[in-house]
Amino acid sequence: MTTRPPTPSRRALLRAMAALPASAVLLGGLPELTGTAAAAAPASGSATRYTIVPFLNSNDGTVNVYQSDDATDFRLVQASAYTPPSNRIRDASVFKHTNGYYYITYTTHTWQDVSTTIGFARSADRVNWTFLYDYTVPITNLSRAWAPEWYVDSDGSVNVIVSCSTTDDEWIFTPYLLKATNSGLTSWSSPVALSGIGSNHIDTFIVKVGSTYHAFTKNETTKYIEYATASNLTGPYTISRTGDWAGWGSYREGPALVQLDNGGWRIFFDGYGDGNYYYSDSYDTFATWSAPQALAGISGTARHFTVIKETVSGGVSLSKNVSRSLQSVNYTTRYWQEQSSLLNLPVVTSSSTTAEKQASAFTVVAGLADANGCSFRDSSGNYLRHYAFRGRFDANDGTAAFAKDATFIARTGTTSGSVRFESYNYPGYYLRHYNYQLRVEPTSATDLFRQDSSFVPVTAWA
Structure with missing residues (x-):
């Protein structure tokens, strides 16, 4: 099959006499947004x-x-x-x-x-x-x-x-x-x-x-x-x-x-x-x-x-002030679970211990930085937030930075009833599982990323 060449830029004539620049260099790290x-x-x-x-x-x-x-x-x-x-x-x-x-x-x-x-x-x-x-x-x-x-x-x-x-x-x-x-x-x-x-x-x-x-x-x-x-x-x-x-x-x-x-x-x-x-x-x-x-x-x-x-x-309807467990769309036996203050994605079943079930249940509340968003609170009162792009639970220190780190915007997931959670202060970054850990990462706009970042809110394990 013959590949059609790209349409030339309308500026091609203007830049023909100049050397093309080197590829853009993306500056390292996304700064904290203020x-x-x-x-x-x-x-x-x-x-x-x-x-x-x-x-x-x-x-x-x-x-x-x-x-x-x-x-x-x-x-x-x-x-x-x-x-x-x-x-x-x-x-x-x-x-x-x-x-x-x-x-x-x-x-x-x-x-x-x-x-x-x-x-x-x-x-x-x-x-x-x-x-x-x-x-x-x-x-x-x-x-x-x-x-x-x-x-x-x-x-x-x-x-x-x-x-x-x-x-x-x-x-x-x-x-x-x-x-x-x-x-x-x-x-x-x-x-x-x-x-x-x-x-x-x-x-x-x-x-x-x-x-x-x-x-x-x-x-x-x-x-x-x-x-x-x-x-x-x-x-x-x-x-x-x-x-x-x-x-x-x-x-x-x-x-x-x-x-x-x-x-x-x-x-x-x-x-x-x-x-x-x-x-x-x-x-x-x-x-x-x-x-x-x-x-x-x-x-x-x-x-x-x-x-x-x-x-x-037609957007997400996620009830607030309700305890939920979050089930992975593409690994349906795995659920969010707090382990040593970090958010992971282990297998949870009816045979899991009471402590494991309790660690897999979270209260969905109004977003700390935006009430239309959502935040997640564990049984001890700590909130899910991203820190160095890792999902973890910490006490609310009352700062605006913490409120933004702990707020997520609910987006429609890949399957019926599933939800994707976009970081409030890092737009385009989502909670997704990788090696069964929950991280906030930028979307790759692939089906795999969308599945890895989709979760179904279900009746809480505990």
């Missing part, structure tokens, strides 16, 4: 759903739909979910409108071609998409209109931020804002350049926190993602972070942000220089960021996407 996060875990019976609609490294003529409950482990919902009737589909941005429909806007041509339009499509279910129209961006002498990004302002107005270049220099991009002038998103205001960001910036993504607009944008000269702020959507923006200010490295593009269930912010970006797709988290309003991690499962497959977050029904 800052006060708002309680945002899904309530009992509800679930968080993150959706992305990326084009593929191997094909820029179609997009897949993936979803995740933790913004880390994305699973395929539909391959080739939308193929436009003509041209290409790159850099798709997705959002859900107040009319209940999902919309994507996208780049309509590959990087080599003149591209004066951006495309629009609509879906009622995120899976089945209908082409709406291609919109010619009304800029004189327009050469390329790339990477349109939805932005819904706090006043409810719907906007698209698009990177545009003109024929006098087709590789120098400036971010422009288009504002929808009707609810059907078929009529747009005249383009307005975002003041202060300036030319030679592309892939501008904006979020608003309080009264401040925060813009993340790629500098096409340095190949770094920069950071700017403004008090108005159209600016003037002040770029205050340049170079490798966040430790993400160079040759990064397509930044997109979403707020996590623990209140932190996650940025995703395309590491086109080394072929990976990365994420990084911030808990201090974008001042500092965790070391970038390759996105498990789809890194190297998915390209340039944005993320929408929703709360949907």
Whole structure:
């Protein structure tokens, strides 16, 4: 079978004269996450759903739909979910409108071609998409209109931020804002350049926190993602972070942000220089960021996407203030058990001693750091927490750090009635068994990891 070569980056021409950077070096160890996060875990019976609609490294003529409950482990919902009737589909941005429909806007041509339009499509279910129209961006002498990004302002107005270049220099991009002038998103205001960001910036993504607009944008000269702020959507923006200010490295593009269930912010970006797709988290309003991690499962497959977050029904319903034993999904004779203050997974049967049965029963209580999460208390009143990523039981010392270490967000497991427990302060890290020990480890987005991290709450052994 002939293997199709990867679709070249739209920046290939721009970087052709420069040597490719070395592969990104991931900084050792995930730092303890700081800052006060708002309680945002899904309530009992509800679930968080993150959706992305990326084009593929191997094909820029179609997009897949993936979803995740933790913004880390994305699973395929539909391959080739939308193929436009003509041209290409790159850099798709997705959002859900107040009319209940999902919309994507996208780049309509590959990087080599003149591209004066951006495309629009609509879906009622995120899976089945209908082409709406291609919109010619009304800029004189327009050469390329790339990477349109939805932005819904706090006043409810719907906007698209698009990177545009003109024929006098087709590789120098400036971010422009288009504002929808009707609810059907078929009529747009005249383009307005975002003041202060300036030319030679592309892939501008904006979020608003309080009264401040925060813009993340790629500098096409340095190949770094920069950071700017403004008090108005159209600016003037002040770029205050340049170079490798966040430790993400160079040759990064397509930044997109979403707020996590623990209140932190996650940025995703395309590491086109080394072929990976990365994420990084911030808990201090974008001042500092965790070391970038390759996105498990789809890194190297998915390209340039944005993320929408929703709360949907059908999540885990885990009763609180009830004693439970936790049974492994893939080793059904094994259960959580406290042994010398550590959490292990031995075999427990009706023939086990009373002490063993008592050590395999835990009270599920409201999360110490987030009441919508959960914590586990043993018979002596100690709480399960992660310490050096090992599951262990300690007395609550009353600190915020302990509360976060001892809080888990319940996610749907691999079998009916099973639950996965995600670390509250290390998103994407789950309690899983390895060598029959319980540890908090980052998801590998594999079926084996999902099974190793799935447990069934059952009637307590004691």
